[in-house]
Structures are given as structure tokens and as C-alpha cells.
Amino acid sequence: MGAxxxxxxxxxxxxxxxxxKQITPNGQYWALAHYxxxxxxxxxxxxxxxxxxSISHVAFRNPEGDYAMVLTKTxxxxxxxxxxLDWEIQIDLPADSIATxxxxxxxxxxx
Amino acid sequence: MRRILLPILCxxxxxxxxxxxxxxxxAWITSSDEAGVITGQEQQPKLAFGPNAKDSVTTIEVxxxxxxxxxxxxxxxxxxxxxxLITEKLSxxxxxxxxxxxxxxxxxxxxxxxxxxxxxxxxxxxWYTDDDNPADRSDASLPHFSIEHDxxxxxxxxxxxxxxxxxxxxxxxx
Numbered sequence: 001m002g003a004x005x006x007x008x009x010x011x012x013x014x015x016x017x018x019x020x021k022q023i024t025p026n027g028q029y030w031a032l033a034h035y036x037x038x039x040x041x042x043x044x045x046x047x048x049x050x051x052x053x054s055i056s057h058v059a060f061r062n063p064e065g066d067y068a069m070v071l072t073k074t075x076x077x078x079x080x081x082x083x084x085l086d087w088e089i090q091i092d093l094p095a096d097s098i099a100t101x102x103x104x105x106x107x108x109x110x111x
Numbered sequence: 112m113r114r115i116l117l118p119i120l121c122x123x124x125x126x127x128x129x130x131x132x133x134x135x136x137x138a139w140i141t142s143s144d145e146a147g148v149i150t151g152q153e154q155q156p157k158l159a160f161g162p163n164a165k166d167s168v169t170t171i172e173v174x175x176x177x178x179x180x181x182x183x184x185x186x187x188x189x190x191x192x193x194x195x196l197i198t199e200k201l202s203x204x205x206x207x208x209x210x211x212x213x214x215x216x217x218x219x220x221x222x223x224x225x226x227x228x229x230x231x232x233x234x235x236x237x238w239y240t241d242d243d244n245p246a247d248r249s250d251a252s253l254p255h256f257s258i259e260h261d262x263x264x265x266x267x268x269x270x271x272x273x274x275x276x277x278x279x280x281x282x283x284x285x
Contacts, residue, residue: 013187013213014209014212014213016200016201016205016209018200021202021205023205023208023209023212025149025151025212026149027141027143027149029151029212029220030141030149030151030152031141032185032187032220032222033141033151033152033220034139034141034152035185036184036185036186036220036221036222036223037139037152037216037220037221039182039185040182041182041183041184041223041278041280042181042182043181043182044178044179044180044181044182045178045179045180045182046173046174046175046176046177046178046179047172047173047174047176047177047179048171048172048173048174049171049172049174050169050170050171050172052169052171055171057171059173060182061175061178067173067175069173071171078169079169080169080170080171081164081167081169081170081171082136082170082171082173083163083165083170083171083172083173084160084163084172084173084174084175085163086162086163087134087160087161087162087163088160088161088162088163088164088167088170089136089158089159089160089161090158091136091138091155091158093140094140094142095142096142096143097140097141097142098140098141098142099138099139099140099141100138100139100152101136101137101138101158102136102137102138103134103135103136103137103160104134104135106134
């Protein structure tokens with residue numbers, strides 16, 4: 001192994017109500033989903049830089065060339081810009097939220 | 112000739128600009144309301160890249176040329192306790208749903224990695240190893256080694272996870 005990171009919290013991610021039999025995903029389940037659905041095996045983490053104290057961020061480039069980014073926002077809602085080369089987008093992050101962004105490799109200047 | 116070429120190049124340039132700036136961003140957001148009810152991975156309207164204003168203090172810059180570590184996958188662990196609970200305490204229908212929601216890449220979230228403990232961990236029903244021996248017997252060369260304890264719950268669920276996700280990988284460690 002050596003390289004790479006696993007998201008491995010030893011906490012239940014799905015709760016099954018023994019009375020109603022209902023299965024409820026919790027926050028950990030969804031947090032994991034933000035990575036597992038968008039970051040492929042063989043993806044490389046790429047640089048993401050910003051000094052926003054209440055947002056943690058990580059960006060990846062998948063083997064197929066597309067990009068995935070996960071933003072974790074604690075505290076009040078905030079609008080942030082994600083910039084790459086000459087382009088940027090703005091996204092509204094709700095209070096205490098997690099966001100996944102994906103985009104293709106069609107950005108000018110990228111090979 | 113030049114007079115014709117220039118407008119063509121300009122037109123091409125505009126075409127390329129248009130094509131690239133149209134690259135769209137897909138977004139999913141998980142948040143919760145005041146009552147703590149979670150809305151999981153709600154798909155957002157697509158966002159289109161626009162020119163980088165380079166003037167915002169709330170900007171995160173992504174640089175695809177600075178490359179770091181390689182991802183193997185993300186996942187979970189079937190401890191003895193979790194595997195026992197899923198196998199013994201859920202109905203067959205619930206078990207199927209739980210496994211699908213965890214490992215199926217289409218119906219669920221497609222977890223692609225399991226890290227299972229060898230022998231007991233802090234999340235087991237009782238203490239055991241894969242080579243338990245009476246106090247008066249040593250087993251240094253492991254002729255009595257056995258994973259029998261895990262054949263009841265951990266191994267069948269691990270196999271099912273592998274069936275549900277073609278990208279599945281397993282790591283076991285003590």
C-alpha cells in the first residue's frame with residue numbers, strides 16, 4: 001500500500017431502527033459518499049490552496065482526466081470561488097455542509 | 112490570403128474560448144436543517160466556469176500540475192461486531208439494502224475498500240485470535256492457525272461486498 005488514504009472511521013454509517021425497520025444513513029455515510037462516488041481508484045490528489053479558516057478542501061484528478069473536489073464547511077453559510085487557471089466558479093455552501101464538485105478536463109491550458 | 116486567414120483565426124479563437132468556458136461543474140451538497148435532518152448529496156444546478164476575477168479573498172485555487180499521492184479507495188471495516196449485527200439482527204431484506212447502500216456503485220455509495228482486522232479488535236463480541244491455544248500449548252509454527260471464527264459473519268459479508276462492487280479491494284491487518 002504505502003500511498004493513498006482510506007476513510008475509515010469505525011463508526012456506524014447506517015442506523016436500522018429495530019421497531020420501524022427503517023434504514024437511516026447518518027452524516028458519516030454521506031461524508032464518505034462525497035469521496036467514494038467521485039474519486040476513482042488511481043486518482044491523484046492535486047494542489048488546492050486557500051486560506052479560509054472554516055473550509056477544508058481537497059482536490060483530485062481521476063485517471064480519466066476529470067476533476068473532483070470535496071469541500072467541508074463548518075459554521076455559517078459562505079460563498080466561495082473555486083479557481084483553476086483562468087476560470088472560476090462560485091458556489092454557495094450552506095452552514096455545516098459538505099460539497100463535491102466535479103468537472104471535465106476541458107479547461108483551457110490543461111493537457 | 113492574410114486578410115482571409117486572420118478573421119478565420121479570430122473566429123477559431125472565439126470558438127475555442129466558447130468551448131472551454133462552457134465546461135460545466137456538477138455539484139452535490141449534503142447539509143442538515145435546524146432539526147438535524149440530513150439531506151444527503153443533493154444534486155445542485157450545474158455551474159459554468161467564468162473568467163477568473165483573481166480578486167476574491169474567498170477563493171480556493173486548484174492547480175492540476177502539482178500532483179500528490181495516489182488514491183486506492185475509500186471504505187469501511189467489517190469488524191466482528193458489525194458483521195454479527197448485520198448478519199444476525201437484520202432481516203434478509205434489510206441486510207440486502209444495507210449492503211447495497213454501502214457497496215453498490217449505482218444504488219449505493221460504492222465503497223471500494225474494506226480493511227478487516229485479523230483476530231479480534233476493540234469492536235468484537237469477545238477476545239479471540241486466529242491461533243488460540245490452551246495455556247500449556249505453544250503454536251509458534253502455526254499448525255493450528257484458523258480463520259474459522261470469521262467464517263460465520265465477516266467472510267460472507269466481505270464476499271458479498273466484492274460481488275456488489277467490481278472495484279472492491281480488501282486489506283486485512285492486525
